[in-house]
Structure formats: structure tokens, C-alpha cells
Amino acid sequence: MGGTEHLTVRREGATLVLTLDRPEARNALSLPMLVGLHDGWLEADADDTVRSIVLTGAGGSFCSGMDLKALAGDGMRGQAHHDRLKDDPDLHWKAMLRHHRPRKPVIAAVEGHCVAGGTEILQGTDIRVAGESATFGLFEVRRGLFPIGGSTVRLPRQIPRTHALEMLLTGRPYSAREAADIGLIGHVVPDGTALGKALEIAELINACGPLAVEAVKASVYECAEMTETEGLAAELARGRPIFATADAKEGARAFAEKRPPDFQRA
Incomplete structure (x- = not known):
């Protein structure tokens, strides 16, 4: 079973659980995390005993997006696994589900921050559960950046266009309740129980053909x-x-x- 220093992989029956594991940085995206995600999706696709995938985050956060400190400095160069990105320049897009769709259902279990790149990865998942204190949003325009992980294409296809444009153009945060109201997520549960609810849904899927x-x-x-x-x-x-x-x-x-x-x- 794979994984890296910023991405853990474990089995719960027929479910593969991928955990973004960089809690000290609210699970901001790193190269080791992206490599782990990429390999996790491929592992699930290749293993017929895996019937569903749950994606979650460690330490009370889902993902706070790109590591802006790294971006302001030397990008992701110098991090471990840079050879993987050199061998496959598309690896990060596959990891973020922009250029790859796993054939198994992917359920997101969100606690805390799920913003910027976190909300972009979320759009590549199939079923979405969030703790009631979770926060969503595409903050890129506030930093003079572009949400290039697929949001200008996917978001207006997943929620009403007026809500998609407001999220994209204001860069403001959204509560879990508001995200559910506009259709970005499907379930709002008490804080700390998103993973449990996601695994319940996964079990229902796992029982099907x-x-x-x-x-x-x-x-x-x-x-x-x-x-x-x-x-x-x-x-x-x-x-x-x-x-x-x-x-x-x-x-x-x-x-x-x-x-x-x-x-x-x-």
C-alpha cells in the first residue's frame, strides 16, 4: 500500500481511505502530497477489491490549497519526489482530479478548511460530506491568481451559474450550510463525524454490484x-x-x- 510523508493510505474493508496529512500547514498542497494522491487513485483503479475511495484530511482540515509560501519562494522545487513531476509533468493535475477520473466512486469527508485548491479537488469527487464548521471557497482572485484546477469549467456545471460566478469572482468564504444550499456538498454533519458518514456511504456502495x-x-x-x-x-x-x-x-x-x-x- 502506497503513501508519502504527506499522504497516508489505509483500507477500511473494501474502501481505500486517502488522508491528506500535513496538518501543520492545514494540509496545503505539497509535491509529496500530490504524488501520494496520484498513486492512490491509480492503486484504487488497479485493485478490484477496492470498491470505493474516501478522501479526507488530517488534523481537522481538508485542504487549504496551494502552499503560497512555497509559491512565493522557490515553488515546489527542492521537495522530495521532484523527479516524479519531471517524469510526468501532468502528475499534479491527475492528483487533483483535473486530468484523471477514478473508476471507483470517490467520497470527500471534509472538516475545517476546504478552500482554493481544496475546493478544486472537491469538484473532482462524486459524493461530498462536511462537518458543520467546514469552510469552502475559491480565494484565488483575492491573491491575483486564477483557479486553474478546473473550477471555471466544472463549478458552473455542478451548481447554478450565478452561485458559481459569485464564488469565483468574490473569493469569499462559504460555510458548510451555504455550500449545501447551493449544491456544492450533499451532507452537513456534526463536526468530527464527516469521515464516519463518508464511510457509511461507502459501505452502502460497497454492498452493490x-x-x-x-x-x-x-x-x-x-x-x-x-x-x-x-x-x-x-x-x-x-x-x-x-x-x-x-x-x-x-x-x-x-x-x-x-x-x-x-x-x-x-
Whole structure:
């Protein structure tokens, strides 16, 4: 199992839990963190026993975005793992889910700060849970910067455009309740319980047919920008083969026999 000095990886049953682990800097992005994230997504994709992924942060914060002190100085050069970035100049975008979409569902468990790059990574996740004191926002314009992690494209597709533009153009913070009201997150829970709620959701996903889950996720994203006619055709093309799988037959048998299904990913 992978991980780096700023990213820990552990298993909770069929769920891979990735934890941003740089609490002294509110989990500001570092090169070791990005390398760990990149490798974590690939590990989950490659391991068929992983059925879901939970992304969270250590020390009461999710992610405070780019390390501005490093940016003001020498960037990320000199940090460990710089050879990985040299070998794959796109690694950081894959790590932040800008240029990579894991085939397994990704659930974000947010406590504390989830701002700037944190809110950008959040937009690459599928299901989002936050503690009631969590803070969201895209602060880049306040620093004279651009939210280049995908927010000007993704945010208006995920929440109403007027809310997306307000978040992007004012750079102001949003409470968890406000983020839920505009549709950025799905659940607001008591502080300290976001991870537990995310793992509960992951368990519900893990109990479902893995081939069906992955096909449903792929279909949602694949069809998002299609016309309705195109999307319905694409849905049939992706969904029909699922009915011919052994897992589909097992699901029907288990229902008839009033027992939990034993899916074999076949």
C-alpha cells in the first residue's frame, strides 16, 4: 500500500481511505502530497477489491490549497519526489482530479478548511460530506491568481451559474450550510463525524454490484454534456451489458432467496 510523508493510505474493508496529512500547514498542497494522491487513485483503479475511495484530511482540515509560501519562494522545487513531476509533468493535475477520473466512486469527508485548491479537488469527487464548521471557497482572485484546477469549467456545471460566478469572482468564504444550499456538498454533519458518514456511504456502495456501480458512474459523466438523445443511446450501450453479467444473475437470485448478494465482479 502506497503513501508519502504527506499522504497516508489505509483500507477500511473494501474502501481505500486517502488522508491528506500535513496538518501543520492545514494540509496545503505539497509535491509529496500530490504524488501520494496520484498513486492512490491509480492503486484504487488497479485493485478490484477496492470498491470505493474516501478522501479526507488530517488534523481537522481538508485542504487549504496551494502552499503560497512555497509559491512565493522557490515553488515546489527542492521537495522530495521532484523527479516524479519531471517524469510526468501532468502528475499534479491527475492528483487533483483535473486530468484523471477514478473508476471507483470517490467520497470527500471534509472538516475545517476546504478552500482554493481544496475546493478544486472537491469538484473532482462524486459524493461530498462536511462537518458543520467546514469552510469552502475559491480565494484565488483575492491573491491575483486564477483557479486553474478546473473550477471555471466544472463549478458552473455542478451548481447554478450565478452561485458559481459569485464564488469565483468574490473569493469569499462559504460555510458548510451555504455550500449545501447551493449544491456544492450533499451532507452537513456534526463536526468530527464527516469521515464516519463518508464511510457509511461507502459501505452502502460497497454492498452493490461493482460492475454496475462503475458503469453507472461512467455513464453519468459520459452523458453529462450530450444531448438527451445522445445520452440515452450512450446509456443503453453502457448499461445493457451489465444485465448479462454473473453479478446481475446473482443479484436476482439473492433477492429471491432473501439473502445478501455475493458479487464476484463477473
